[in-house]
Amino acid sequence: KVLDASTLSFGTRVRWFAICFVAGIVCSFLGTALLWLPKGIKLFAVFYTLGNIAALASTCFLMGPVKQLKAMFDPKRLIATIVMLLCLILTLCAVFWWNKKGLAMLFCILQFLAMTW
Numbered sequence: 001k002v003l004d005a006s007t008l009s010f011g012t013r014v015r016w017f018a019i020c021f022v023a024g025i026v027c028s029f030l031g032t033a034l035l036w037l038p039k040g041i042k043l044f045a046v047f048y049t050l051g052n053i054a055a056l057a058s059t060c061f062l063m064g065p066v067k068q069l070k071a072m073f074d075p076k077r078l079i080a081t082i083v084m085l086l087c088l089i090l091t092l093c094a095v096f097w098w099n100k101k102g103l104a105m106l107f108c109i110l111q112f113l114a115m116t117w
Contacts, residue, residue, distance in 0.1 A: 008061070016061040045095040045104050049088050052111055079082030085112035
C-alpha cells in the first residue's frame with residue numbers, strides 16, 4: 001500500500017504544510033526581488049517555479065499524496081493540472097535553453113493562473 005500523509009500525526013502534517021507553504025512564498029518573493037538584477041530572469045524563473053512546487057508539496061502534507069493526485073487529475077481539474085505542470089517545465093526551458101525572457105514570464109503567469117484555478 002502506498003504511504004499516505006494520514007500515517008503522519010495531524011501536528012506533523014500541519015507543521016510540514018506550514019514549512020512548505022512559507023518556503024513557497026519566500027521562493028516566490030525572492031524570485032520576484034531577483035528579477036531586477038541583470039541576469040535576474042533566470043533566478044526569477046527558478047525561484048518562482050520552486051515556490052509553486054513547494055506550494056504543491058504543502059497541500060500534499062495536508063491531503064496526502066495519493067488523495068492530492070486524485071484531486072489534481074479529476075476531470076474538472078485535469079486541464080489546469082496539465083497546464084500548470086507543463087508551464088513549470090516550459091518556464092525553465094524558456095530561460096535556460098531558448099533564452100526567451102518574455103516567454104518565461106508568460107509561462108510564469110500561466111503557472112499562477114493554473115494554480116489559482
